Amino acid sequence: NVSVVLFTSDLRLHDHPPLRAALDGSREVVPLFVRDRAVDGAGFAAPNRLAFLADCLRDLDAGLRQRGGRLVLRSGDLVEEVCRVAGEAEADEVHLAADGSAYAQRREERLRHALEAEGVRLHVHGTVTTVVDPGVLAPGSSDHFAVFTPYFGHWSRQRLRDVLGAPRALRVPEGVGSEELPDRKGLSGLSPALAEGGETQGRARLTAWLRSGIPAYEDRHDDLAGDATSRLSPYLHFGALSPVELVHRARAAGGPGAEAFVRQVAWRDFHRQVLAARPGAALADYRTKHDRWRTERTAGEDVEAWREGRTGYPVVDAAMRQLLHEGWMHNRGRLLTASFLTKTLYVDWRIGARHFLDLLVDGDVANNQLNWQWMAGTGTDSRPNRVLNPVTQAKRYDPDGAYVRRWVPELAGLEGAAVHEPWRLRGLDRAAVDYPDPVVDLTDGLARFKRARGRD
Ligand code: FAD
DSSP states (O other): OEEEEEESSOOOSTTOHHHHHHHHHOSEEEEEEEEEHHHIIIIIOOHHHHHHHHHHHHHHHHHHHHTTOOOEEEEEOHHHHHHHHHHHHTOSEEEEEOOOSHHHHHHHHHHHHHHHHTTOEEEEESSSSOSSOTTSOOOSSSSSOSSHHHHHHHHHHSOOOOOOOOOSOOOOOTTOOOOOOOOGGGOOSOOTTOOOOSHHHHHHHHHHIIIIIGGGHHHHTTOTTTTOSOOOHHHHHTTSSOHHHHHHHHHHHOSHHHHHHHHHHHHHHHHHHHHHHOGGGGTSOSSSOOOOOBOHHHHHHHHHHHHHTOSSOHHHHHHHHHHHHHSOOOHHHHHHHHHIIIIISOBOHHHHHHHHHHHOTTOOHHHHHHHHHHHHTSSSOSOTTOOOOHHHHHHHHSTTOHHHHHHOGGGTTSOGGGGGOGGGOOHHHHHTOOOOOOSSOHHHHHHHHHHHTTOO
């Protein structure tokens, strides 16, 4: 018999339960990826992610070819295309990774019905894109965890399945046509220093990270200039790396760095289980409602200065320019730029979240929207009124100013921590620096925040 393996956010050959199940039960397998028109149409087709996706698809195809197979690419309505390919291949089964997002759930239902009508069985496999699937853990009083620490306690005690190796060989039936694979070279609007995608890259990065990065993670993950995090997020987002394998290997590395790292990976599952249970939280306030936000109309110039990295707060500007240049930003930068937009400028978190999704190569609805809500004080944070002061943050997480000097060359002449407060310069020294004054005084920002939250 013949199976179709539908790849979605799991663009890899290692540790791939749907592929393994298909190969165990079938003579021939069609590895299929469908560029879903509805996903592109919903505004998720940001150039940086399309480029990374193209790399992932090419790498997947190369890996399949080494094993005697190839990738079949189609585009259009996903359900129609899967049915069409199943018909062309005379397949009797389709294998797919589970996805808890509301859109994927609806799509899966449609697919199941359409395939059933053709006499084709759909098999959905868990723990492919998450370590623990949404809905598996719940506190008893609710259908999901809203607080991370107890979630993490349960998550840590889950028994992980074994890691599966990559297949040695496979046969793809003749006569199933494919579109040409995309190439990042044909795309415009990319961040100049965008990372290269694909499972091969992801695995090389993971191995290097486990050997030399992870031991220092606990101490250095917040160090902006040190750049001491894994940068594995886009590979996880596209499933070029298996989160289950990642956790197994990190635990095997051992030590406090590995423990802190695995805890961060659990945040990814945490947000997914929140969004799977409350799909509306992608756009509506999850817990605490605030409706006095400033908007594009009332704060357009401030928003533009934030997007372009010219707010006059060097660490905010450095992080925003890193995002433009790399399509990626350090987590500490994401925290402090999100706090700055939502708390200091009091701009609606959805405006910031949209900008991040337009650029982030790891841009992910669950992680992005819920982290924004966390910082805006509308989500799962237990201290919704915390404000991160950009100067204090800069001095703590970029004490020598190296991160700011890297991304804000106008300030490269300022030594040490002086780079964080250029407004302190006087006379000719100030005139020599071509850098804007702050868009807002921090005291005024805080007063506006307190007023809006009814706390003055
Ligand atoms: P590491 O520190 O090496 O962490 C390892 C992995 O753990 C990451 O790759 C990621 O998968 C996961 N992780 C780490 N921190 C978090 C977190 N706070 N929430 C969820 N997962 C986490 N992450 C995304 O993957 N996509 C997004 O769109 C996204 N948007 C964010 C927006 C804001 C406002 C904030 C504050 C955070 C956002 N994050 C997002 C979370 C986090 O910043 C990134 O996952 C991290 O910076 C990626 O870099 P890394 O792989 O080097 O992380």
